[in-house]
Amino acid sequence: MSQVRNETLNQAQELASLDAGSAADYIALMKPRVMSLVVFTGLIGMVMAPGTMHPIMAISAIVLIAVGAGASAALNMWYDADIDAQMQRTLDRPVPSGRVDGEAALSFGLWMSGLSVLCMAVLINYLSAALLAFTIFFYAVVYTMYLKRRTAQNIVIGGAAGALPPVIGWAAASNSVSLEPLIFFAIIFVWTPPHFWALALVKNEDYKTANVPMLPVTAGAAATLNQIIVYSIVLMGVVMLPYIMGFSGMLYAAGAAVLNLIFISLATLLRFADETQRNRLATMLFAYSIFYLFLIFTLLLADRLVV
Amino acid sequence: MSDNEQKDANGWTPSLLKQRRRRAAIMGIALAAMVSMFFLVTVVRLSANIAGSGQ
Numbered sequence: 001m002s003q004v005r006n007e008t009l010n011q012a013q014e015l016a017s018l019d020a021g022s023a024a025d026y027i028a029l030m031k032p033r034v035m036s037l038v039v040f041t042g043l044i045g046m047v048m049a050p051g052t053m054h055p056i057m058a059i060s061a062i063v064l065i066a067v068g069a070g071a072s073a074a075l076n077m078w079y080d081a082d083i084d085a086q087m088q089r090t091l092d093r094p095v096p097s098g099r100v101d102g103e104a105a106l107s108f109g110l111w112m113s114g115l116s117v118l119c120m121a122v123l124i125n126y127l128s129a130a131l132l133a134f135t136i137f138f139y140a141v142v143y144t145m146y147l148k149r150r151t152a153q154n155i156v157i158g159g160a161a162g163a164l165p166p167v168i169g170w171a172a173a174s175n176s177v178s179l180e181p182l183i184f185f186a187i188i189f190v191w192t193p194p195h196f197w198a199l200a201l202v203k204n205e206d207y208k209t210a211n212v213p214m215l216p217v218t219a220g221a222a223a224t225l226n227q228i229i230v231y232s233i234v235l236m237g238v239v240m241l242p243y244i245m246g247f248s249g250m251l252y253a254a255g256a257a258v259l260n261l262i263f264i265s266l267a268t269l270l271r272f273a274d275e276t277q278r279n280r281l282a283t284m285l286f287a288y289s290i291f292y293l294f295l296i297f298t299l300l301l302a303d304r305l306v307v
Numbered sequence: 308m309s310d311n312e313q314k315d316a317n318g319w320t321p322s323l324l325k326q327r328r329r330r331a332a333i334m335g336i337a338l339a340a341m342v343s344m345f346f347l348v349t350v351v352r353l354s355a356n357i358a359g360s361g362q
Contacts, residue, residue: 022326023333054355056347063344119341123348 021100028094029077029105030070030112037293038069038165041188044297045169045181048304053173057124061172064120065165068132071112072161075140078105080148087206109140120172128172135164149211152218159192160185166297183241184300190235191293194228194267198286201225202279221278225271228285232267236260239296252303259292259299 042065046058053061077084077095081102084090094100113136121129143158151157163185170181200207200214201224207214216224239256242248266288270281312320319327 021330023330026330054351056351060344060348115341119344123345 021094021104025094025099026108029074029100029108031073031077032070034073034162035066035069037290038162039066040294041184041297042066042165042169044301045166045184046173047169047301048166048180048184049170049173051174058173061120061124061128061169064116064124065132065168065172067112068116068120068136069165071109071116072136072139074105074109074112075136076144078102078109079140079144081105083149083210083212086210087203089203089206113140124172125175127175127177128168131164131168131171131177135161135168138164150213152213152215154213155196156193159189159196162192163188179245180242180247183238183245184297186238186241187235187296188293190231190238191289194231194235194263195286195289195293197224197228198270198282198289201282202286225267229264229267229271232260232264235263242300248300248303249306251306252299255299256296259295263288263292 039062043062046053046061077093080090081093081095084093085096090096095102095105113133117129117133117136120132139158139161143154143161147154147158166184166188167177167181170184171177197215200216201221204214204216204221207217215227219227236257239260240253243250243253243256263285266281266285270278270285273281312322314320315324
């Protein structure tokens with residue numbers, strides 16, 4: 001058994017030394033599913049911003065936000081290869097599986113980071129470039145290299161990186177940052193902890209094995225479930241801010257209220273579910289949270305277009 | 308990668324070489340896209356400036 005494992009490891013090292021990663025592996029390095037949400041929220045920030053933007057400039061800005069997000073994901077995968085190799089969920093990622101050499105992932109991430117920020121500065125504006133650079137730094141250095149392995153608040157603080165794309169989109173379109181994009185930031189920032197903790201509950205054993213101090217590992221399931229409820233209630237207040245501040249109408253307010261009530265109901269169901277049901281409900285909450293964020297930003301856009 | 312594939316002097320098998328060529332082609336397309344993006348944005352900015360100067 002161990003001989004087979006050694007042979008597999010040797011083959012992985014041999015592949016890596018040949019720099020044998022396929023194009024698909026490099027795309028996987030950029031976490032395309034995460035990137036799609038980043039692109040979507042960035043696009044909404046851009047569309048909601050005052051003024052008009054030429055479609056070519058808008059497409060360029062979105063591509064650059066996507067490349068920047070992908071670059072920070074590649075840096076994350078390079079740094080976290082040791083953790084990823086210990087977790088079932090991430091074992092098959094390009095670096096721990098040996099399909100892409102760690103150094104190749106690092107140079108890919110650094111080049112893409114530099115190029116995306118430089119192009120954003122030259123083609124769009126300095127403000128959006130600075131925000132993109134800060135986002136990449138925050139995700140790759142502050143979250144990945146520092147917070148993730150040290151504190152149970154890792155994704156609470158680290159969530160700031162994922163919350164910045166609508167602000168970058170807004171800045172790309174208007175060369176300014178005002179209250180509205182900061183509220184979009186707050187929505188994603190408060191949404192991130194319950195979203196990730198639902199996943200962390202299901203993958204608790206993985207995180208324990210890899211020694212990552214996610215909240216379910218350090219504080220246990222009950223405390224995490226309570227925190228999920230607290231955050232989903234706070235989220236209700238935050239998603240109502242666009243309506244309270246007067247830049248969204250009733251369509252958004254009604255839709256957001258319904259979506260958030262479902263979020264709180266799922267979180268409450270999960271809190272009081274017995275252990276046999278917990279993983280199923282946590283998976284459901286995780287999936288719903290993605291759908292929720294997508295719809296909240298769609299509602300913001302729809303409300304703006306209708307009114 | 309199949310174990311019985313013939314390796315060349317550098318340890319490359321035909322399938323690895325094919326994979327590398329495909330990756331290089333995609334990199335070429337990405338570079339071309341970047342150059343096009345620079346060109347198009349320059350045209351857009353120039354057009355806006357010309358339109359602005361005529362007013």
